[in-house]
Amino acid sequence: MSLSNSDIFAALRAIVGEAGVVADATDMGQYLNEPRKRFKVPAVAVALPGSVPELQAICRWANEHRVGLIPQGGNTGLVGAQVPLTGREVIVSLRRLDTVREVNAAAGHMTLEAGVILEEAHKVAEAAGALFPLWLASQGSARIGGVLSSNAGGVQVLAYGNARELTLGVEAVLADGRLYNGLNSLRKDNTGYDLRDLLVGSEGTLGFITAATLKLFPIPEAQETALVNVPSPAVALELFGLLRGRVGTQLTAFELINRFGIDLQLKRAMLARDPSASLSPWYVLAEVSRPKGGTPGTLQAALEEALGSGLVPDAVVAESEAERVAMWAAREQMSDVQSKEGASIKHDVSVPIGAVPALLAEGTAAVERAIPGVRACPFGHMGDGNIHFNFTQPEGADPKAFMAREKDANAAIYEVVQRLHGSVSAEHGIGQLKTELLKQVKDPVALEMMRAIKLALDPNGILNPGKMLGQGPE
Numbered sequence: 433m434s435l436s437n438s439d440i441f442a443a444l445r446a447i448v449g450e451a452g453v454v455a456d457a458t459d460m461g462q463y464l465n466e467p468r469k470r471f472k473v474p475a476v477a478v479a480l481p482g483s484v485p486e487l488q489a490i491c492r493w494a495n496e497h498r499v500g501l502i503p504q505g506g507n508t509g510l511v512g513a514q515v516p517l518t519g520r521e522v523i524v525s526l527r528r529l530d531t532v533r534e535v536n537a538a539a540g541h542m543t544l545e546a547g548v549i550l551e552e553a554h555k556v557a558e559a560a561g562a563l564f565p566l567w568l569a570s571q572g573s574a575r576i577g578g579v580l581s582s583n584a585g586g587v588q589v590l591a592y593g594n595a596r597e598l599t600l601g602v603e604a605v606l607a608d609g610r611l612y613n614g615l616n617s618l619r620k621d622n623t624g625y626d627l628r629d630l631l632v633g634s635e636g637t638l639g640f641i642t643a644a645t646l647k648l649f650p651i652p653e654a655q656e657t658a659l660v661n662v663p664s665p666a667v668a669l670e671l672f673g674l675l676r677g678r679v680g681t682q683l684t685a686f687e688l689i690n691r692f693g694i695d696l697q698l699k700r701a702m703l704a705r706d707p708s709a710s711l712s713p714w715y716v717l718a719e720v721s722r723p724k725g726g727t728p729g730t731l732q733a734a735l736e737e738a739l740g741s742g743l744v745p746d747a748v749v750a751e752s753e754a755e756r757v758a759m760w761a762a763r764e765q766m767s768d769v770q771s772k773e774g775a776s777i778k779h780d781v782s783v784p785i786g787a788v789p790a791l792l793a794e795g796t797a798a799v800e801r802a803i804p805g806v807r808a809c810p811f812g813h814m815g816d817g818n819i820h821f822n823f824t825q826p827e828g829a830d831p832k833a834f835m836a837r838e839k840d841a842n843a844a845i846y847e848v849v850q851r852l853h854g855s856v857s858a859e860h861g862i863g864q865l866k867t868e869l870l871k872q873v874k875d876p877v878a879l880e881m882m883r884a885i886k887l888a889l890d891p892n893g894i895l896n897p898g899k900m901l902g903q904g905p906e
């Protein structure tokens with residue numbers, strides 16, 4: 433028999449106290465309003481445990497009474513994984529677990545609790561003279577537990593890896609309230625299945641991450657940044673090979689943007705002036721992070737070689753921090769400017785890097801066939817093979833009518849992605865947005881393995897029910 437709302441409030445208050453439970457619909461708004469504005473299902477309540485034992489008690493109680501719990505960090509996820517699906521769930525926000533447990537810059541690691549905000553993690557590392565290299569546009573709100581559970585990527589995955597690769601160990605509370613102590617700072621540990629890698633990226637479906645030990649790196653001496661004209665994505669790929677050859681792992685960003693995106697930003701006055709050297713259908717934003725004692729000007733030298741050989745027609749190297757900031761703004765505002773131009777259909781996909789030109793050509797052609805007049809606005813982490821393959825509505829079109837065609841655009845893009853052996857979710861995850869899609873595209877044996885793991889760790893299906901794999905065992 434399911435519990436009434438007042439039974440649930442009473443049980444939660446008994447564990448976390450009156451102040452640790454949000455039951456009022458208006459007060460719950462900040463936990464329910466997610467960035468995509470697509471998912472609008474209410475929650476029964478929000479619980480804010482103030483300690484790991486309190487969280488363990490919530491899990492024990494929920495497991496006994498079959499109450500669905502949704503782990504939440506900063507509520508910035510883009511696939512609806514952190515917000516309710518049925519309206520019968522309790523959101524459990526870990527924002528109060530925000531202690532910095534240890535920082536050891538010399539040994540290259542720090543241990544933070546799940547509620548620490550990503551931007552704060554950067555500051556903690558910097559104060560110790562080290563770098564935590566995971567940057568997202570949402571870093572002012574996203575929290576360590578959410579960043580790890582969604583295995584977030586960002587703009588420097590190329591050099592440092594995504595959240596999974598930056599994690600050495602995790603501590604987690606399981607569905608039945610047991611505490612898994614996997615916090616360690618080992619670089620090598622071959623003692624069985626990798627439970628850290630399983631929990632990172634599990635979108636809150638296998639456990640609550642309560643703390644993590646994260647890798648730290650030396651702070652670079654300086655950044656060298658350029659906006660390079662490339663006539664096509666194929667040339668961008670050749671440029672990538674050249675830069676990797678000349679500057680190696682110092683190449684920390686290799687991002688692709690198109691002219692349409694820059695024009696939109698100029699039209700909407702989101703850029704004071706054009707940061708590029710001259711008109712080009714495509715641009716690459718390349719950045720080199722120079723280590724202390726490294727040779728200055730390596731990016732400039734590599735680009736002179738590319739210009740000299742005729743590979744690229746034009747480029748501009750940032751000569752001041754203001755110019756660098758303007759170049760990054762042109763890249764980071766690509767998504768925002770689209771929403772100002774009307775409705776947009778978005779895809780976060782990846783393919784092997786060598787297949788990015790085919791993805792862009794075939795994907796654009798297929799969507800243009802399906803929706804005449806649509807305007808392609810792809811951009812993203814070309815160096816990782818990860819493109820945010822977005823489409824803006826035709827000029828003057830009705831946004832609702834355009835969004836009614838979303839399924840056609842999705843089908844067109846995912847067909848190309850699958851043919852090129854890519855992934856339908858490169859860095860944003862599955863959540864509730866792509867649950868059905870996952871069933872269609874994932875290897876059936878992989879799906880069976882994933883369901884078996886879920887059943888073993890959460891037999892009553894109380895952790896983030898219905899997310900990622902669809903409905904649970906109940």
Ligand SMILES: Cc1cc2nc3c(=O)[nH]c(=O)nc-3n(C[C@H](O)[C@H](O)[C@H](O)COP(=O)(O)OP(=O)(O)OC[C@H]3O[C@@H](n4cnc5c(N)ncnc54)[C@H](O)[C@@H]3O)c2cc1C
Nearest residue numbers: 505506507508509513575577578581584585635636641859
């Ligand atoms: C403007 C903007 C830019 C973004 N840019 C990027 C980008 O460049 N790259 C990228 O990869 N992503 C990006 N994202 C999405 C990204 O997933 C999130 O920003 C971030 O990683 C999620 O952190 P969060 O704390 O907000 O998690 P939430 O949104 O709260 O939760 C995300 C997932 O993690 C789970 N979860 C949260 N906390 C815990 C926990 N302690 N234990 C277990 N599970 C937990 C939730 O249940 C959910 O499944 C962006 C989002 C926005 C709004």
